[in-house]
Amino acid sequence: MKYCLNCDWQASATDDSDRSPSRKAIDHHVETGHTIDSSDGAVPLTIVDEPDLPLARE
Secondary structure: OEEEOOOOOEEOOOOOOOOOHHHHHHHHHHHHOOOEEOOOOOOOOOOOOOOOOOOOOO
8 A cells, every 4th residue: 555645645556547556646746746655554644734843851
């Protein structure tokens, strides 16, 4: 499964298409500049946009 980390785009081997998920992921990246996750997990990675949260505790 391929997921976009910037929008709701995704592709899998079960999609009805003549292009592979990898090819679709490359095309999506080229068209949008978005980052693609190719992990084997069933659930897409969620990125939390919280700029005020500390990255480490002191």
